[in-house]
Amino acid sequence: MYLAEAKKITIVILGAFLNAIALNFFLIPANVYSSGFAGLAQLISGMLDFFHAPFSISTGVLLFLLNIPITIVAWKKVGKSFTLYSFLSVALLTLFMELLPVKELSPDIILNAVFGGVIGAVGVGFTLKFGASTGGMDIVAMLLSRVKDKPIGTYLFAMNGLIIVCAGCLYGAEKSLYTLVALYASTRVVDAIHTRHEKLTVFIITKKSLELKTAIHAKLVRGITMLPAKGAFTGEDKEMLMMVITRYELYDLEKIIEEVDPQAFVNIVETTNVVGFFRKD
Structure with missing residues (x-):
């Protein structure tokens, strides 16, 4: 640290x-x-x-x-x-x-x-x-x-x-x-x-979804959608966390994932627009 x-x-x-x-x-x-x-x-x-x-x-x-x-x-x-x-x-x-x-x-x-x-x-x-x-x-x-x-x-x-x-x-x-x-x-x-987009959508496939969710909520004021996922080759049950962040929060999120579950698969997608509620109080 x-x-x-x-x-x-x-x-x-x-x-x-x-x-x-x-x-x-x-x-x-x-x-x-x-x-x-x-x-x-x-x-x-x-x-x-x-x-x-x-x-x-x-x-x-x-x-x-x-x-x-x-x-x-x-x-x-x-x-x-x-x-x-x-x-x-x-x-x-x-x-x-x-x-x-x-x-x-x-x-x-x-x-x-x-x-x-x-x-x-x-x-x-x-x-x-x-x-x-x-x-x-x-x-x-x-x-x-x-x-x-x-x-x-x-x-x-x-x-x-x-x-x-x-x-x-x-x-x-x-x-x-x-x-x-x-x-x-x-x-x-x-x-x-860095990135030209103000907002980014992050997909995180992990076996430590609860620990990761808790760590993210402790640091960022962002909502998370949790979806069931399953590995095609291994057949292992996992979960996928989906969230939208601003580009200013990308570094903190990457550090959280690295600390909690370095084996997680992360896909970061550029987001052009968000409709609906975009914050967590």
Whole structure:
């Protein structure tokens, strides 16, 4: 358990560092925007400078401040472990952004957009893959999935759309187009490392259905459907557990299965839509 937690913390640190590199060395110097709360923090910081405000706040500090109210709500509604790692990721990202200089490595805006999007996405993708998050919209996604089954993509699209429009207003239409390039590159890389679907259907065939059900319910707020199953070759009686989870819960579920029944057969299927009740109180 300690080894797993140490591995998780290491990934969170690495993810935050990669995101800081992407922002300070590629996106911020080129006035190309990231997605989600990081892009929103860039936008607010840029607007303060653009309109010659009497004070300025760095992108890293703004990102930290934007995440505070979300983190407080998530601590009560989502769970302490997920929220703690998410806040740690945001705090480390802020720290790395303050320590690293904002420096332009290349005057080529296409290189800045592509490499900024890809490097940041590698950090985000691996952070999600190991059961943590980078805060911001990831926490909003978890909150929405626990309160009501609403597609997070709609909100993310609206926020990114606002960022793109404002980028065009401040720095010209060309910056908006390059921001789109960065967002596209980022999305593709995160999809390749983790998963592009917000929801996943998991089928678990096991001999330890009761132990597995108890362990899953202790960790996740998800309903489970239990079905009888029988091995075709062995003729052994087993049970199949079917459940729908969000992509943010995939790591925790995999660890539970590995601990309770490493011999279980698991099939994870991408889910495009869910109709009906999608949570367990």
